[in-house]
Amino acid sequence: MAHILAIQEDYKGAVSDYTHSLKVEPNDADIYFRRGRMHLLLENIADAVADYSQVIKLNPDCVEAYFVRGCLFSDLEDYKRAISDLTKVIKNTPHDTNAYLQHGNACREIKDYQGAIEDFTQVIKINPRDSPLLSVSGLS
Numbered sequence: 001m002a003h004i005l006a007i008q009e010d011y012k013g014a015v016s017d018y019t020h021s022l023k024v025e026p027n028d029a030d031i032y033f034r035r036g037r038m039h040l041l042l043e044n045i046a047d048a049v050a051d052y053s054q055v056i057k058l059n060p061d062c063v064e065a066y067f068v069r070g071c072l073f074s075d076l077e078d079y080k081r082a083i084s085d086l087t088k089v090i091k092n093t094p095h096d097t098n099a100y101l102q103h104g105n106a107c108r109e110i111k112d113y114q115g116a117i118e119d120f121t122q123v124i125k126i127n128p129r130d131s132p133l134l135s136v137s138g139l140s
Contacts, residue, residue, distance in 0.1 A: 001017050002021065002035075003034075006037075015038045015042070018034055022035070027058055029054070029055045029059040032052075032054045033051070033055045033062070036050075036052045036055065036068070040068070045072055045075060048072055049069060049072050049073070052065045052072070053069065061092075066086070067085070067098070069085050070084075070086040070099075070106075073085060073106075074105065077109070079107075079109045079110045082102070082103075083106045086102050089103075095126050100119045100123045101119070101123055103115075104117075
C-alpha cells in the first residue's frame, strides 16, 4: 500500500504505512530506504538521515544509501560526514561522476581546494565529452 501512496504523492501516508511495515519487519533495509525517500520528499531531513543510517547499519554494502546520506549531510553543512560517506561511494563505484561532484563540493566548502580540484578533474577524466565542469573550467 505504501508504494501506491508514494505514486499518488501521498508521502505522509506512505511514511505511515512504511512505519507500520517496520513494526512487522524491523530489520528490512529496503523499507527504511523507501521511507527515507518519503522523508526526503517531505523535507524531513533529520528523519531521512536516520532512515538512511539504519539502511547502512542493516546493509553496509548499500552504496546508494551512503550517497544519499552524504548529500543530506552536505545539505546540513556537515561536510566532514558528507566527505566520509561520499568517499565510500567513490571507493565502491569509482566511475560515479555524481559522487565526485558532491565530494568535490564538500571539499570546497571546508576549503580543501586541492581535494576539490582532484575530484572535479576526475569527473572530466571519466566523462570528458559530457562533463558539467567543462564550461566552468574553460575547456569546452
